[in-house]
Amino acid sequence: MSKRRSVGRCRDRSADSLGPEMNDRISKDDVEKVARLALLHLEPSELETFTGQLAAILDHASDMGQLDLSGVEPMTQPVPLSNVMRADEVGELLDRGDVLASAPCSEDGQFRVPPVLGEPS
Amino acid sequence: MTHDGATTYPTATAIAEAVAGGTLSASAVLDAHLARTAASEGTIHAFNHTDDDAARQRANEIDARVSAGEDVGPLAGVPIVIKDNICTKGVPTTCSSRMLDGWIPPYDATVVRKLAAAGAVTVGKANMDEFAMGSSTENSAFGPTLNPRDTTRVPGGSSGGSAASVAAGFAPVALGSDTGGSIRQPAAFCGLVGVKPTYGLVSRLGLIAFGSSLDQIGPLTHTVADAALVLDVISGHDSGDSTSLPTPAPRVSAHLDDGVAGLRVGLVRELMGDGIAPEVLASVNQAAEALVAAGAIVEEVSLPTIDYSLSAYYIIAPAEASSNLSRYDGVRYGLRVDAPTTGEMMERTRTQGFGDEVKRRIMLGTYALSAGYYDAFYGTAQRVRAVIRGDFDAVYNNVDVLLTPTTPTTAFKLAEKVSDPMAMYMNDICTIASNLVGQPSMSVPFGLDSDGLPIGVQLMAPTLGETTMFAAAAVLEAAQPLGSQLGSPRTLVANEGGL
Numbered sequence: 001m002s003k004r005r006s007v008g009r010c011r012d013r014s015a016d017s018l019g020p021e022m023n024d025r026i027s028k029d030d031v032e033k034v035a036r037l038a039l040l041h042l043e044p045s046e047l048e049t050f051t052g053q054l055a056a057i058l059d060h061a062s063d064m065g066q067l068d069l070s071g072v073e074p075m076t077q078p079v080p081l082s083n084v085m086r087a088d089e090v091g092e093l094l095d096r097g098d099v100l101a102s103a104p105c106s107e108d109g110q111f112r113v114p115p116v117l118g119e120p121s
Numbered sequence: 122m123t124h125d126g127a128t129t130y131p132t133a134t135a136i137a138e139a140v141a142g143g144t145l146s147a148s149a150v151l152d153a154h155l156a157r158t159a160a161s162e163g164t165i166h167a168f169n170h171t172d173d174d175a176a177r178q179r180a181n182e183i184d185a186r187v188s189a190g191e192d193v194g195p196l197a198g199v200p201i202v203i204k205d206n207i208c209t210k211g212v213p214t215t216c217s218s219r220m221l222d223g224w225i226p227p228y229d230a231t232v233v234r235k236l237a238a239a240g241a242v243t244v245g246k247a248n249m250d251e252f253a254m255g256s257s258t259e260n261s262a263f264g265p266t267l268n269p270r271d272t273t274r275v276p277g278g279s280s281g282g283s284a285a286s287v288a289a290g291f292a293p294v295a296l297g298s299d300t301g302g303s304i305r306q307p308a309a310f311c312g313l314v315g316v317k318p319t320y321g322l323v324s325r326l327g328l329i330a331f332g333s334s335l336d337q338i339g340p341l342t343h344t345v346a347d348a349a350l351v352l353d354v355i356s357g358h359d360s361g362d363s364t365s366l367p368t369p370a371p372r373v374s375a376h377l378d379d380g381v382a383g384l385r386v387g388l389v390r391e392l393m394g395d396g397i398a399p400e401v402l403a404s405v406n407q408a409a410e411a412l413v414a415a416g417a418i419v420e421e422v423s424l425p426t427i428d429y430s431l432s433a434y435y436i437i438a439p440a441e442a443s444s445n446l447s448r449y450d451g452v453r454y455g456l457r458v459d460a461p462t463t464g465e466m467m468e469r470t471r472t473q474g475f476g477d478e479v480k481r482r483i484m485l486g487t488y489a490l491s492a493g494y495y496d497a498f499y500g501t502a503q504r505v506r507a508v509i510r511g512d513f514d515a516v517y518n519n520v521d522v523l524l525t526p527t528t529p530t531t532a533f534k535l536a537e538k539v540s541d542p543m544a545m546y547m548n549d550i551c552t553i554a555s556n557l558v559g560q561p562s563m564s565v566p567f568g569l570d571s572d573g574l575p576i577g578v579q580l581m582a583p584t585l586g587e588t589t590m591f592a593a594a595a596v597l598e599a600a601q602p603l604g605s606q607l608g609s610p611r612t613l614v615a616n617e618g619g620l
Contacts, residue, residue, distance in 0.1 A: 078559020104457030
């Protein structure tokens with residue numbers, strides 16, 4: 001549903017310290033930078049399309065700025081489990097040959113990659 | 122091709138009883154399903170991978186064990202389809218992505234092991250939206266799946282191949298995964314029962330991760346009893362999954378006949394208005410009346426911040442996805458596009474290996490997690506998530522379960538929404554809150570629209586409230602208008618030629 005109803009927790013957006021950042025419109029430069037961080041190459045036409053689409057999604061998400069979240073702890077996961085450990089016993093292990101068989105390139109029981117050192121930054 | 126509502130397929134419950142009792146062979150059951158697959162898979166495209174010979178061998182093995190007097194388990198001879206993001210040892214698992222084309226998992230997911238131990242026969246790996254990102258199965262690198270109820274329409278997604286395979290009679294059961302509605306929405310679009318269990322109830326060892334604080338595996342079936350049967354097999358603690366609940370799993374099958382006398386049911390006001398198709402609303406109201414007729418007390422309730430769940434979800438899920446999908450770099454799995462240096466190789470591999478929706482979400486998540494925006498987007502979304510959970514906790518002080526639409530509309534046309542991501546995301550408005558709060562929910566078929574397309578209604582329950590939720594679902598199923606489902610009569614297998 002696209003309409004926002006006014007709810008008890010709403011407050012004036014202009015008073016929202018998170019608002020300004022969330023309402024900054026994502027730019028083509030931002031998208032280019034994010035693509036680089038994510039190791040994705042975008043053609044100029046893709047950059048255009050993705051920037052428009054990401055802006056529309058982020059615009060929608062900026063409605064969260066309407067809520068008063070002061071004093072609310074972030075919820076990272078639904079179940080409050082932490083530092084879960086299983087018993088320290090040797091279990092069933094994956095076969096190295098099976099694992100490497102599905103890798104793009106392997107040698108001497110290891111994953112093989114092209115040169116890493118000395119590559120242009 | 123449009124099926125009429127009278128088409129029926131045997132249920133998993135009936136098949137397992139007949140096979141275990143020796144009145145029907147697993148091989149005969151399998152052959153009937155393979156014949157239907159051969160006849161219409163060319164049109165539907167539910168599968169990424171099938172291996173009929175391996176399935177036949179497995180069915181023969183079950184039959185031999187039954188003949189030897191062995192108890193082969195509660196899913197004796199039941200054909201089952203596995204979504205292609207769940208690892209199957211020695212069998213390709215692609216997530217419908219070029220990125221994993223050719224990758225063969227070296228182990229079985231815990232759910233696959235449990236199904237095998239219960240006597241099920243895996244028949245194939247189901248098509249899906251790439252890495253489970255989408256609501257129509259049009260984001261598959263291997264082409265879309267069509268809805269068996271109307272092949273001009275999508276089956277929903279991301280578990281669209283799973284839903285279509287059950288709706289078309291290729292198997293009575295499929296496993297899907299649900300991060301924001303990916304089991305329930307396709308179940309609604311295809312006229313099936315689809316369940317998203319409590320977060321942590323079903324092991325995710327071997328489920329290829331999308332949004333780790335949201336993902337759950339669950340069944341898609343023709344009937345509520347079949348869904349209960351399968352859930353009871355796959356649920357339970359797994360030391361191989363650090364998010365697996367340490368508490369004993371509820372046994373839902375034992376509570377299907379509990380009824381709803383005195384049960385307090387909340388109709389969620391915010392999901393009963395603008396943006397929901399009138400015919401869908403009519404079905405939800407009719408479902409509420411059916412519960413009242415069975416002794417439940419239905420009242421309107423409010424989840425005041427549920428409208429913000431879409432915003433929180435489309436920050437949190439992409440943030441988690443961008444992290445989870447960083448492992449696809451051309452080194453360990455599947456695709457590598459060669460280049461002179463490792464850095465270039467990784468960029469070319471990711472650029473060619475991922476489709477547009479996956480790239481969109483990786484970039485959105487990377488942006489939301491990047492310096493300067495982390496607290497504004499990701500931090501805010503996590504706080505909104507806490508507030509929404511608080512709303513749910515408050516409402517469950519007064520009611521036992523919630524009733525809502527599963528989807529704003531019935532199945533939409535192919536290509537109708539695929540070029541507008543925001544329009545596609547709006548489709549998840551009724552389902553995503555359950556994933557954010559980590560509580561169980563399920564879609565049950567309830568009526569048809571004027572085009573003859575199935576309508577799904579959604580039940581939600583508090584953490585580990587599966588038994589109550591299933592009892593209510595069973596009441597709705599018994600009261601549902603004719604034609605809602607393709608499959609059903611439980612007596613089918615006992616009848617001659619009922620397969």
